[in-house]
Amino acid sequence: MAISKTLTLIAILLVLVPINHSFSSSSxxxxxxxxxxxxxxxxxxxxxxxxxxxxxxxxxxxxxxxxxxxxxxxxxxxxxxxxxxxxxxxxxxxxxxxxxxxxxxxxxxxxxxxxxxxxxxxxxxxxxxxxxxxxxxxxxxxxxxxxxxxxxxxxxxxxxxxxxxxxxxxxKLTVGPIHRPPMISKKQMAVIIAAGLVLSPFLVKRVLAGGTLLHDKHVWMAGSIFVYFFSVSGAMHNIIRKMPMFMMDREDPGKLVFFYQGSGMQLGAEGFAVGFLYTIVGLLLAFMTNVLVRLKSRTVQRVVMLFALFVSFWAVKKVIQLDNWKTGYGIHAYWPSSWK
Missing domain, CATH: 3.40.30.10 (Glutaredoxin)
Structure with missing residues (x-):
């Protein structure tokens, strides 16, 4: 009787194992x-x-x-x-x-x-x-x-x-380009175009009459400086990528990180710092070529020019040092062979 029960259990197990394997394979x-x-x-x-x-x-x-x-x-x-x-x-x-x-x-x-x-x-x-x-x-x-x-x-x-x-x-798979949605939807673009068409006669009349902000040279000067700063600071990159101004230090949560060490990325504060340095150089260059040349005193011209060159050299040097720190690549100056 015991042998019969044992044989029965063995038979059941032999039946269940293939069923379980079949179920697992199917799953x-x-x-x-x-x-x-x-x-x-x-x-x-x-x-x-x-x-x-x-x-x-x-x-x-x-x-x-x-x-x-x-x-x-x-x-x-x-x-x-x-x-x-x-x-x-x-x-x-x-x-x-x-x-x-x-x-x-x-x-x-x-x-x-x-x-x-x-x-x-x-x-x-x-x-x-x-x-x-x-x-x-x-x-x-x-x-x-x-x-x-x-x-x-x-x-x-x-x-x-x-x-x-x-x-x-x-x-080792290829993801391909990231498809980001446009900043302005088609409906919003249609509304903007429609509003522009409706207001265009009034705007054209005001522009032709004169006396608008478009006729003020100071507005154009401020706008050109803004565009220059916007381009050299990488602000468009920060807006598209939605980059934060700063981030928390993962090793020390109580510390803020304003400059990220690594190529291919910059924080908002870092972009503003670089843009500020480049804008200083641009404004000094504009001052020397448009204002300084009008001064009659040669001494004043030379002193101001030396000061502007010193500040410009310092600003560019800081940008190069930042790039070297971020990427690990250095910039070296070489004298022409004829000067040696």
Whole structure:
């Protein structure tokens, strides 16, 4: 009787093992179509990652047929401006949508966001204890702490472009250009054009009559200085990239960082400093070529010119030192060979 029961149990196990293996294999085969379906339901292609979905992905046989990039988020920290989580999350969505637009049908990588309030177990699995945090999981990863790759937090300040460079460097995939929405929508542009057409007769009449701001030379002078400062300070770069004026030091939270060491990025305060130095040089040059030459005293001309050259040399030297500090590249002067 005991032998009969033993044989029965062995038979049941022999039947269940293939069934379980078949179910597991089927579950893994269904995972990729499910991820593709979830991605298609998202406007930006970003999938919300839950603990259950993460367990399913990690239970798939390694190496998997895809990598995945995770943006770790916490809604309760969105109110802290120094973290810039809403901005970074939006940039992550731009990265995902741009990748899909540039690589339609590419299933080699998926983009996930995971919320701390819903998936604390997953945060612990990856060992995430601070935000912002971006992590790439390669196809062969089994240990999430050791095998996954964290993106350097300082590079996140460069937004979607730096995320794209990170993906391309670690996965050998091509992300392509980031498609940012225009600053002015088509409806807003239509309203502006319509308003311009309506007001154009009155504006033309005022301009022809004279006495407007367009006829004041001081307005044009101030405008030219503003345009010059705007161009040399990199303000357009800061506006497009939504760069902060400064950022908190990750090693010392009580300290603010105004100058970022690294090429390809500058903070707002850094741009203003460089723009101010260049504007000083430009104004001194304009003063020497338009005002100083009108003075009759040669002595005054020489003294002022020497002072202007000294200040200009100092300002340009500071800009070169900043560039050397940021990029590591130095600028060296060489005497002409005929002078030696």
């Amino acid at each position: 893994h085969e269904d995972l990729l179509p499910e991820l593709i379906n979830l991605r298609s339901q998202s406007p930006t292609g970003v999938i919300h990652l839950s603990d259950h979905l993460l367990r399913r992905i990690l239970s798939a046989k390694s190496p998997r047929s895809f990598s995945f990039l995770i943006f770790f988020d916490a809604k309760q920290l969105h109110s802290k401006p120094e973290l810039s989580l809403p901005t970074l999350k939006n940039e992550f969505s731009l990265l995902s949508s741009s990748f899909l637009a540039n690589n339609p049908g590419n299933n080699k990588i998926f983009y996930f966001t995971i919320e701390f309030g819903d998936s604390q177990a997953s945060f612990a699995l990856f060992g995430v204890n601070s935000l912002p945090h971006l992590r790439l999981v390669p196809p062969s990863a089994t240990d999430m702490k050791k095998d996954s790759i964290q993106m350097d937090g300082s590079d996140l300040a460069r937004l979607a472009e730096s995320m794209a460079e990170f993906v391309e460097a670690k996965t």
